[in-house]
Amino acid sequence: MTAPRTVRLTTAQALVRFLSRQYAERDGRRHRLIAATWGIFGHGNVAGIGQALLETGPEPEHGMPFLQGRNEQAMVHAAVGYARHSGRLSTHAVTTSIGPGATNLVTGAALATINRIPVLLLPGDVFAGRPADPVLQQLEVPHAGDVSVNDCLRPVSRYFDRIGRPEALVPAALQAMRVLTDPVATGAVTLALPQDVQAEAHDWPEEFFAERVWPVRRPRPGTAEVEAAAAAVRAARRPLVVAGGGIHHSAAEDALRAFADATGIPVASTQAGKGSLRHDHPADVGAVGHTGTATADDLARAADLVIAAGTRLSDFTTASSTLFQDPGVRFLGLNLDPHDAHKQAALPLVGDARESLDALREAVAGYRVPAAYEESYGKAKAHWETLVDRAFxxxxxxxxxxxxxxxxxxxxxxxxxxxxxxxxxxxxxxxxxxxxxxxxxxxxxxxxxxxxxxxxxxxxxxxxxxxxxxxxxxxxxxxxxxxxxxxxxxxxxxxxxxxxxxxxxGYASIGGLSEAVGGERFGTDYRHRALDTSYTGDPxxxxxxxxxxxxxxxxxxxxxxxxxxxxxxxxxxxxxxxxxxxxTETPDTVSGPPPAQAWWDVPVAETATRTSAVRAREEYDRQAAARRRHL
CATH class of the missing domain: 3.40.50.970 (Thiamin diphosphate (ThDP)-binding fold, Pyr/PP domains)
Structure with a gap:
C-alpha cells in the first residue's frame, strides 16, 4: 500500500492553507468561504498565525488577504458586516493574541451568534506544553488546569475547540466549516490555538488541502406540513405575514413578493426583515412591533393568522406578547429552524424560506384576501406615509x-x-x-x-x-x-x-426610556456635574x-x-x-416621528417613593395585563 503523501507545515501554516481552499455553494454558485483574515498581533499569535499569513501571501486564489484592525471586537463586527452583506455565504476570520485580545472578542462573538452570522475566531491560547505557570496573560485556575480566558468564548460560540495537538486540527477545522455553512446552526466559531502548537511542525496529508465545497442546503417542507399550512391560509380572513431576517438569509425576497402578489396578504417586517419587500410595494405595510408602524401594528392586533416567515418572534416583534390580540389568532411558523418554527404554538412549516413560500403559494392557488381587507390596509399605509413625510x-x-x-x-x-x-x-x-x-x-x-x-x-x-x-x-x-x-x-x-x-x-435613547419607566433620565446626559453632584451642568x-x-x-x-x-x-x-x-434638535410633537405604536416590557420598580416611578408602575401594570400566551 502506498503511503499517503504529506506536506510538512506548522499548525498555523496548515490552518491558513486549509482555510484558503474552502468554498460555500448555493444555487450552483461558489463563494470563497473565508475571504480574508483580520488580525492584531501579540505574543500569542505573531509567531504562529502571523508568520503563516506572511508566508501564504495575499493572492486571491489560494492566498489569504490580511486586514489590519485596531480593536478586536471591531474586527469581529467588520467580519459580521461582510458576512451579512454577502448573504452568509462568505465571511472573514479574526486572529488575536491570548489575553485581552482574545477576551475582546466576546462581545463580537455574541453579536454574531445571536444574529446567526458566520464568523471564524482564531484566538491564541496559553502553552499546551505548560513550560511554566503562569505565562504572560495566563488565567490560573487552581482546580482546573485546562481553563484559559478563551473559555469565556464557549457560551457565545456555536462551535468551540482548543487545538491541543497539531493532528487535532483536522477534525476541528472540518467541523468549523460545517457550522459556518449551516444555515440554522451558524454563528461564531472559535478555534483556540495554543501558541506553541501554532508553531509546531507536523506532516499533514495532502488531501487536507484539497479544495472543498460546502453546500448550503435548501430543504423543502414536508407535503403534509404544506397541506396543513395551506388549509390555515385558506381559512383566514385577516392574515398577516411577519417577514424576518430569514427572508434575506435565504434570498427569498422574490418568493415573498410573488406570494404577496398572488394572495394580497399584507407583509410587515421585523428589524432583520426590513426590505424584504420594497417600501412602495402595495402589500408592504412597514415595520411591526414596538418600533412598528400604526398600519402594521393595527393589522397585527386584528390578524386571525400570523405567518411568521423567517423570524424568531422576539419581544420587540411581539410587543412583549401583547400585540396579537385576536381571540382566535393562530400562527404559522415558516422557518428553517424547528425551534423557531414552533414558537407561539405555531403550526410548523419547516424548510428554507424560498422553497417554503413557493410551495405555499402553489398550494393556495386561487386564494386571495377579501377586497375590503386590501382596501383597508392600503388606505392605512397611505396615511402612514403622510406621517413619515411630516417627520422628514x-x-x-x-x-x-x-x-x-x-x-x-x-x-x-x-x-x-x-x-x-x-x-x-x-x-x-x-x-x-x-x-x-x-x-x-x-x-x-x-x-x-x-x-x-x-x-x-x-x-x-x-x-x-x-x-x-x-x-x-x-x-x-x-x-x-x-x-x-x-x-x-x-x-x-x-x-x-x-x-x-x-x-x-448623551445616551438619549436610554434617557427617553428612563423617563418613561420613572428613572428621570438619571445618568444619561453628557454633562458636567452640578453643585448637587448630579450630571445636570453644562454640556x-x-x-x-x-x-x-x-x-x-x-x-x-x-x-x-x-x-x-x-x-x-x-x-x-x-x-x-x-x-x-x-x-440634532430634540423634536416636538409636530416635527417628531410618531410615537411607539406598541408596548415593550421594561419592568418598573414595584415600590418607590418618587412620583415618577409610582406613575410609571401604574402604566406598566395596565400594559402588562394585555400580555398573553398563545397556546
Whole structure:
C-alpha cells in the first residue's frame, strides 16, 4: 500500500492553507468561504498565525488577504458586516493574541451568534506544553488546569475547540466549516490555538488541502406540513405575514413578493426583515412591533393568522406578547429552524424560506384576501406615509435638524444602491418606523444584540463585500465614543464610507426610556456635574468632529438642515472616507416621528417613593395585563 503523501507545515501554516481552499455553494454558485483574515498581533499569535499569513501571501486564489484592525471586537463586527452583506455565504476570520485580545472578542462573538452570522475566531491560547505557570496573560485556575480566558468564548460560540495537538486540527477545522455553512446552526466559531502548537511542525496529508465545497442546503417542507399550512391560509380572513431576517438569509425576497402578489396578504417586517419587500410595494405595510408602524401594528392586533416567515418572534416583534390580540389568532411558523418554527404554538412549516413560500403559494392557488381587507390596509399605509413625510419635512432650512429630518435628508438623496448601517440608540426605532427601504440589502440594522460601536466597523465590512456601493454608518454620539478606532482602518484601506454622527449630547435613547419607566433620565446626559453632584451642568465640550478629523477622516460640519443636505451630497460623491457631523434638535410633537405604536416590557420598580416611578408602575401594570400566551 502506498503511503499517503504529506506536506510538512506548522499548525498555523496548515490552518491558513486549509482555510484558503474552502468554498460555500448555493444555487450552483461558489463563494470563497473565508475571504480574508483580520488580525492584531501579540505574543500569542505573531509567531504562529502571523508568520503563516506572511508566508501564504495575499493572492486571491489560494492566498489569504490580511486586514489590519485596531480593536478586536471591531474586527469581529467588520467580519459580521461582510458576512451579512454577502448573504452568509462568505465571511472573514479574526486572529488575536491570548489575553485581552482574545477576551475582546466576546462581545463580537455574541453579536454574531445571536444574529446567526458566520464568523471564524482564531484566538491564541496559553502553552499546551505548560513550560511554566503562569505565562504572560495566563488565567490560573487552581482546580482546573485546562481553563484559559478563551473559555469565556464557549457560551457565545456555536462551535468551540482548543487545538491541543497539531493532528487535532483536522477534525476541528472540518467541523468549523460545517457550522459556518449551516444555515440554522451558524454563528461564531472559535478555534483556540495554543501558541506553541501554532508553531509546531507536523506532516499533514495532502488531501487536507484539497479544495472543498460546502453546500448550503435548501430543504423543502414536508407535503403534509404544506397541506396543513395551506388549509390555515385558506381559512383566514385577516392574515398577516411577519417577514424576518430569514427572508434575506435565504434570498427569498422574490418568493415573498410573488406570494404577496398572488394572495394580497399584507407583509410587515421585523428589524432583520426590513426590505424584504420594497417600501412602495402595495402589500408592504412597514415595520411591526414596538418600533412598528400604526398600519402594521393595527393589522397585527386584528390578524386571525400570523405567518411568521423567517423570524424568531422576539419581544420587540411581539410587543412583549401583547400585540396579537385576536381571540382566535393562530400562527404559522415558516422557518428553517424547528425551534423557531414552533414558537407561539405555531403550526410548523419547516424548510428554507424560498422553497417554503413557493410551495405555499402553489398550494393556495386561487386564494386571495377579501377586497375590503386590501382596501383597508392600503388606505392605512397611505396615511402612514403622510406621517413619515411630516417627520422628514424641515419647515425651517436654517434650523438645527431633528434626527428624523436627518433621515429625511438621506431619504431624498439615496438610491437603491446605498446601504445604511446602524445598531443602537434611538436610531433603530426611527429607522424601523420611518425608513423607506428600496432594496433587500439597503437596510443593515443590527438589532439582535443592538451593540453600540457596531456601525463603523460593520460599514467597513459591507464596503469590502461590495466595493463601489455607497455605504453610510449612522451613529449617535454615544455609539461613536464606544468604538471610533476603525476609522483609521477605513483611511488606511481607502474605503469610501460615510460616517454620519448625530450628536445629542448623551445616551438619549436610554434617557427617553428612563423617563418613561420613572428613572428621570438619571445618568444619561453628557454633562458636567452640578453643585448637587448630579450630571445636570453644562454640556461637555467634546468635539467629535475634531476627533474624527484627527483619525484621518475628511469632516464636514452641518449646523443647519440646509448645511446637512449639502454635506450629505458632498460626502456621497467624495470617493474617500468622510464624516458628516451634526448636532440634532430634540423634536416636538409636530416635527417628531410618531410615537411607539406598541408596548415593550421594561419592568418598573414595584415600590418607590418618587412620583415618577409610582406613575410609571401604574402604566406598566395596565400594559402588562394585555400580555398573553398563545397556546
Amino acid at each position: 419635512h424641515a419647515p425651517d432650512e436654517d434650523a438645527r435638524p431633528t434626527q428624523a429630518q436627518v433621515l429625511g435628508a438621506l431619504d431624498a438623496l439615496v438610491t437603491d444602491e446605498d446601504v445604511l448601517v446602524n445598531a443602537a440608540g434611538s436610531l433603530p426605532g426611527d429607522l424601523h418606523r420611518l425608513w423607506r427601504a428600496r432594496s433587500p440589502r439597503q437596510y443593515h440594522v443590527e438589532y439582535g444584540f443592538s451593540c453600540m460601536g457596531y456601525e463603523i466597523p460593520a460599514a467597513i465590512g459591507v464596503a469590502l463585500a461590495d466595493p463601489g456601493r455607497p455605504v453610510w454608518a449612522l451613529v449617535g454620539d454615544g455609539s461613536y465614543l464606544m468604538n471610533p478606532t476603525e476609522l483609521v482602518t477605513a483611511v488606511q484601506e481607502g474605503i469610501p464610507l460615510t460616517v454620519v454622527i448625530l450628536d445629542n449630547h 461637555l465640550p467634546v468635539d467629535l468632529a475634531a476627533n474624527a478629523a484627527s483619525l484621518g477622516m475628511t469632516v464636514i460640519r452641518a449646523r443647519t438642515v440646509r448645511d446637512l443636505r449639502e454635506a450629505l451630497a458632498a460626502a456621497r460623491s467624495a470617493g474617500r472616507p468622510t464624516c458628516v457631523y451634526t448636532e
